[in-house]
Amino acid sequence: MxxxxxxxxxxxxxxxxxxxxxxxxxxxxxxxxxxxxxxxxxxxxxxxxxxxxxxxxxxxxxxxxxxxxxxxxxxxxxxxxxxxxxPRDVARLEDELLAYRSITDGRDALLTRALAAGVPAHRVAELTGEDLAVVEAAAR
Structure with a gap:
């Protein structure tokens, strides 16, 4: 190659x-x-x-x-x-992956900002669908 x-x-x-x-x-x-x-x-x-x-x-x-x-x-x-x-079906999946990346880009910063603003970790986890341990780790 x-x-x-x-x-x-x-x-x-x-x-x-x-x-x-x-x-x-x-x-x-x-x-x-x-x-x-x-x-x-x-x-x-x-x-x-x-x-x-x-x-x-x-x-x-x-x-x-x-x-x-x-x-x-x-x-x-x-x-x-x-x-x-x-192939087109693969291209559609790639488009979805790119959309996912754009949505999750900056995820840690958003979690940190939410926690710093006083949103409780359990509420951040509930709203984002993230595991509570992930949200709590963003606070550290």
Whole structure:
């Protein structure tokens, strides 16, 4: 496995390899001179149906003879590529996990603020669904 994502030219338009770059939204790498020159060399555009973006963990599926270019992706960009590359039912579950993360982000700070404001630990546990021991640990 490699740490690089790859732009890959595939034979035919029915490939399930990676995702079309346009499906991911704006990617910084698509505006780099290296990518523009590579696309130009093959006479294609960023919207070509033969162009696919493959995340690092899937590069072993790229055919040996396929034209490819390693591209740098930021963490958020790579997350979007991976999200687009999974089946729809998995993508929906990933969306739920992201929503869960956004809800629980800052949980300890919220528990601490509630306790500091005088909300009893048992009431915080009742309202949040957290175990009382977890709430009490936030007070320490």
């Amino acid at each position: 490699t740490d690089d994502a790859y732009l890959v030219l595939v034979n035919g338009t029915g490939s399930t390899l990676g995702v079309p770059p346009g499906a991911v939204g704006d990617l910084v790498c698509m505006d780099t001179p290296a990518v523009r020159a590579w696309l130009h060399a093959f006479g294609i555009t960023a919207n070509s149906p033969q162009l696919r973006l493959v995340p690092p963990e899937a590069t072993s599926a790229v055919p040996e003879d396929a034209e490819r270019l390693p591209v740098p992706l930021g963490e958020e960009e790579l997350s979007r590529v991976r999200h687009q590359a999974v």
